[in-house]
Amino acid sequence: MIELHGVYKTYRVGDEPLTVLHGVDLRIEEGEFVSIMGPSGSGKSTLMHIIGCLDTPSVGEYRLRGTLVSNLSARELAVLRNRMIGFVFQNFHLLPRITAVRNVELPLLYAGVGRAERRARALDLLARVGMADRAQHLPTALSGGQKQRVAIARALANDPALILADEPTGALDQRTGLEIIHLLRDLHHAGRTIVVITHDPTVAAAADRTIYIVDGQIRREEVRRR
Amino acid sequence: MNAWEMINMALISLRTNKLRSFLTMLGILIGVASIIAIVAIGNGGKAAVLGAIASGSAQNTIQIVPRELVAPGLPQPGQVLAIDESDLAIAASFSGVQQVNYTLYGTAVVSSGNRSDNASIEAGPANLNELTRLRIISGHMFSQADVIGHRDVAVLSQSLANKLFGSGNPIGGLVNVSGVPLQIVGVAVSQETSLFSLFMGSDALYMPATTCQDLFPNWSVSEMDVQAAPGANVQSLAQRIVTALNIHAGDATAFADSSGLASSVGALLSKVTTILTLVIGAIAGIALLVGGVGVMNIMLVSVTERTQEIGIRISLGATRTVILLQFLVESATITAIGGLAGVVIGCFIGLGIRITTGIPASVPWPVALISFLFSAAIGVICGLYPANKAARLNPIEALRYE
Ligand SMILES: Nc1ncnc2c1ncn2[C@@H]1O[C@H](COP(=O)(O)OP(=O)(O)O)[C@@H](O)[C@H]1O
Numbered sequence A: 001m002i003e004l005h006g007v008y009k010t011y012r013v014g015d016e017p018l019t020v021l022h023g024v025d026l027r028i029e030e031g032e033f034v035s036i037m038g039p040s041g042s043g044k045s046t047l048m049h050i051i052g053c054l055d056t057p058s059v060g061e062y063r064l065r066g067t068l069v070s071n072l073s074a075r076e077l078a079v080l081r082n083r084m085i086g087f088v089f090q091n092f093h094l095l096p097r098i099t100a101v102r103n104v105e106l107p108l109l110y111a112g113v114g115r116a117e118r119r120a121r122a123l124d125l126l127a128r129v130g131m132a133d134r135a136q137h138l139p140t141a142l143s144g145g146q147k148q149r150v151a152i153a154r155a156l157a158n159d160p161a162l163i164l165a166d167e168p169t170g171a172l173d174q175r176t177g178l179e180i181i182h183l184l185r186d187l188h189h190a191g192r193t194i195v196v197i198t199h200d201p202t203v204a205a206a207a208d209r210t211i212y213i214v215d216g217q218i219r220r221e222e223v224r225r226r
Numbered sequence B: 001m002n003a004w005e006m007i008n009m010a011l012i013s014l015r016t017n018k019l020r021s022f023l024t025m026l027g028i029l030i031g032v033a034s035i036i037a038i039v040a041i042g043n044g045g046k047a048a049v050l051g052a053i054a055s056g057s058a059q060n061t062i063q064i065v066p067r068e069l070v071a072p073g074l075p076q077p078g079q080v081l082a083i084d085e086s087d088l089a090i091a092a093s094f095s096g097v098q099q100v101n102y103t104l105y106g107t108a109v110v111s112s113g114n115r116s117d118n119a120s121i122e123a124g125p126a127n128l129n130e131l132t133r134l135r136i137i138s139g140h141m142f143s144q145a146d147v148i149g150h151r152d153v154a155v156l157s158q159s160l161a162n163k164l165f166g167s168g169n170p171i172g173g174l175v176n177v178s179g180v181p182l183q184i185v186g187v188a189v190s191q192e193t194s195l196f197s198l199f200m201g202s203d204a205l206y207m208p209a210t211t212c213q214d215l216f217p218n219w220s221v222s223e224m225d226v227q228a229a230p231g232a233n234v235q236s237l238a239q240r241i242v243t244a245l246n247i248h249a250g251d252a253t254a255f256a257d258s259s260g261l262a263s264s265v266g267a268l269l270s271k272v273t274t275i276l277t278l279v280i281g282a283i284a285g286i287a288l289l290v291g292g293v294g295v296m297n298i299m300l301v302s303v304t305e306r307t308q309e310i311g312i313r314i315s316l317g318a319t320r321t322v323i324l325l326q327f328l329v330e331s332a333t334i335t336a337i338g339g340l341a342g343v344v345i346g347c348f349i350g351l352g353i354r355i356t357t358g359i360p361a362s363v364p365w366p367v368a369l370i371s372f373l374f375s376a377a378i379g380v381i382c383g384l385y386p387a388n389k390a391a392r393l394n395p396i397e398a399l400r401y402e
């Protein structure tokens, strides 16, 4: 599903070029559950942004389901993010001024789903993550774990094949974090491809495979037998 | 996403920041409200002035006066001050003239029983009520037969009738003018919008010109009322008669067409009001421009504040076009609502002025519609730069923005 070959990413900070990824080769199969670990600043988020089509490699190629992403137009990338990819962030990234259900509706809105169907599907998704009774709450009225559940419901809105989670438990206590991981594992069992960035070894251990990144390079891989 | 969903989204976002949205709207609202109010007042003022002038002259009637009466000043030696029989005959000789009448003005003591009042006397033909815009409220106007027969009849203005007869019915009663009893055949009110009623007191007595000449033989005829035949070119007829009269008097400026004068004064006044409306309108337009700059400023602040929101929306699959439209629709919605409120408030100001001053202030609907569309357009124009800025944000940097 995901193929990276010799991917470099260089940012420009002022006049200084800053190379964050140093030749990453990575293959993730359809239906895999992969975790990514590594020290802070090692380029994990950058890698995830490239995988999620929010950013493009400076050098190297990235294929998503065989399509060379650098050949796609801005509009095609937007459609890809909307239909095929669901993001989950450490800081939840819910829009603060609209209710939980309206947050979940957003990807459906951009997909052109009509008003009534949008609402019905959003409520259904909230029910699936156990948040049916909080649909009309503003994010500020929700706990961290609840916000992350809403964010996961939103990531699932257009039934994407790929879920990308950047430290989804980083802002949660251990028990709530574990609940979120169970949720992700359920999604994996339902056939989705899942990539999780984490600092927590127990979270990483939930995945089939763990990739270790240091200084923008993949140093080590660990495959678990189940 | 259809247009309605765009507007709905904009409304939601505006509602979450009510005070700011309202303050942003205020600039546009004040600009539009003042434009609407100015147009309403200008229109009303023009209508009032033109109405007053039009009401001063009856249709198809040429009112000719000695020049001294139109342009007050010291008469030159030998200047014509009154109209005589030969002048009337000259006017009557023109083809296209149906009838030539004349009017006399003066003041006299009018009494009934032990009550008396100093009133202005207006004497003329049977259509005097049209010439001076009277509305008969009871009885009737004196007739042509009364004029021809030198009959002792009169019509009183309502205020004079009240002074002499109190609440009693004056019709059929008698009043004394210069020792002659006149029978009252009607009571009239002068139409409020008449310019002439502003200059004349409202206590007035109207009688046949012939009767007046019998009572006051030394009063001079001060106005000639030439009734043009239906279909005649009134303007050219007036010009030809005035020229003929001037030749007869041996003075190129002896007579003037006072109805023509009234209409040229009207044209001037209407020009002045138009210029004033334009000038004040331009000032209001500047206010609107300043309001537009305010909208742009707030939209720029809003884009900066919502950088992370934009990043999130892009990560969820919003295209640049959708982001651009979102901010454009938001700023257009602000200014359209501001414009709509401005139109409504401007109309209310016009209504208030109509009620308090009696000026027939009115807002033509195209002006209201254009003001509204214009304010929506300001929103689009002033929102363009901030919206474009939002649409061009790098999603990664927007997501990382705190
Ligand atoms: N848009 C950017 N512009 C400049 N530098 C960036 C940008 N994004 C990330 N970086 C830098 O790249 C390095 C790696 O960042 P990141 O991928 O977020 O690391 P991680 O997620 O592993 O902590 C950091 O030093 C960070 O400051």
Ligand SMILES: [Mg+2]
Pocket: A044, A045, A046, A166
């Ligand atoms: Mg990171």
